[in-house]
Amino acid sequence: EIVLTQSPGTLSLSPGQRATLSCRASQSVSSSYLAWYQQKRGQAPRLLIYGASRRATGISDRFSGSGSGTDFTLTINGLEPEDFAVYYCQQYGNSPFTFGPGTKVDMK
Amino acid sequence: QVQLVESGGGVVQPGRSLRLSCAASGFIFSSYAVHWVRQAPGKGLEWVAVISDDGHQKFYADSVKGRFTISRDNSKNMVYLQMNSLRGEDTAVYFCGRDISITAVQASGEKNYFYYGMDVWGLGTTVTVSS
Numbered sequence: 001e002i003v004l005t006q007s008p009g010t011l012s013l014s015p016g017q018r019a020t021l022s023c024r025a026s027q028s029v030s031s032s033y034l035a036w037y038q039q040k041r042g043q044a045p046r047l048l049i050y051g052a053s054r055r056a057t058g059i060s061d062r063f064s065g066s067g068s069g070t071d072f073t074l075t076i077n078g079l080e081p082e083d084f085a086v087y088y089c090q091q092y093g094n095s096p097f098t099f100g101p102g103t104k105v106d107m108k
Numbered sequence: 109q110v111q112l113v114e115s116g117g118g119v120v121q122p123g124r125s126l127r128l129s130c131a132a133s134g135f136i137f138s139s140y141a142v143h144w145v146r147q148a149p150g151k152g153l154e155w156v157a158v159i160s161d162d163g164h165q166k167f168y169a170d171s172v173k174g175r176f177t178i179s180r181d182n183s184k185n186m187v188y189l190q191m192n193s194l195r196g197e198d199t200a201v202y203f204c205g206r207d208i209s210i211t212a213v214q215a216s217g218e219k220n221y222f223y224y225g226m227d228v229w230g231l232g233t234t235v236t237v238s239s
Contacts (some may be wrong), residue, residue: 001170023146035225037153044203045145045153052223056208057227089154095167095205097143099153 002027002091004100012108019076023067023089025046033092039102046055048072048087059083079105110134110228112142112204117233120194129197129231130187130204135228137185138162141209143226144189146200146235156202159187160221161211194237201232214223 003026010040013019023034031052037045047056052072062077076083084107089100130142144156146211155233157168157178177190187204205226212220 032222033224037226039153044229045205045226046226046229047227049206050208050227056225069126079138090153090155090225092225095158096169097155097167098147099155102152106213 002029002094002098004089004091004098006087006089006100006103008103010104010106011052011102012106013079014108015079015081017079019074019079019083019105021076021087021105023072023074023100024068025055025070026070028069029072029093031072034065034067034072035054035090035092036063036065036074037090038083038085039088045088046078074103081107110162110206112206112228112230114202114230114233117202117235117238119238121151121235122195123238125190125192126192126194126235128189128191128202128204128235130189130207130230132185134208138182141207141221142180143205143207145200145203145205145226145237147203147232148197148200149199154200157189158185158207158223161209164219165221185222190203191235192196194235196237201234203229203232205229211217 005024007022032054036049039045053054138188143158175193180187206228210222
């Protein structure tokens with residue numbers, strides 16, 4: 001099983017700042033099979049990025065993904081109030097298709 | 109519009125069974141794989157199972173393998189999760205999610221299934237396992 005580790009656990013930032021979230025895999029994941037989700041309290045997750053760097057339909061270009069192998073990054077430029085949420089990475093390279101534990105981005 | 113709606117959740121005693129349903133509408137259901145994902149109270153997301161667009165490929169999390177079965181009926185635009193031998197740790201909100209999947213058919217007729225991410229989610233149904 002591929003274990004995903006996300007850091008930091010919590011990121012405290014102000015609106016307008018840049019958020020940099022890390023997702024590290026216990027073994028190499030093809031970049032085609034790494035996705036990022038946003039989840040707000042009481043809501044279903046929302047797909048932001050798939051294929052490590054491809055924005056899903058309707059996702060703002062403030063969100064960008066990068067990385068390969070075992071290290072992946074989600075960057076949010078110019079945080080908006082609606083961006084404060086929990087972010088999860090997930091790998092689809094090998095079953096089971098594991099999620100990381102999440103990074104909470106909260107308002108400083 | 110494109111949507112998924114889960115149903116079938118409830119309170120059930122340990123060791124008993126429950127079947128969840130996921131109803132799809134607004135898109136060509138038979139062209140997409142579907143996952144089940146769960147979230148225990150106050151916890152993160154846990155992937156549970158996936159079924160390919162044609163129902164021929166299924167994968168499960170180790171925590172549910174042998175107890176849960178995913179299936180689909182493309183004539184009814186439905187996906188199901190049969191949950192047997194339920195435990196307290198199965199208590200969670202269960203979401204179904206549509207995958208932006210691709211099925212490639214080789215010249216031999218063999219199929220390869222590729223999964224990339226869940227772009228449509230339901231609102232979830234709550235399962236509570238308690239005596």
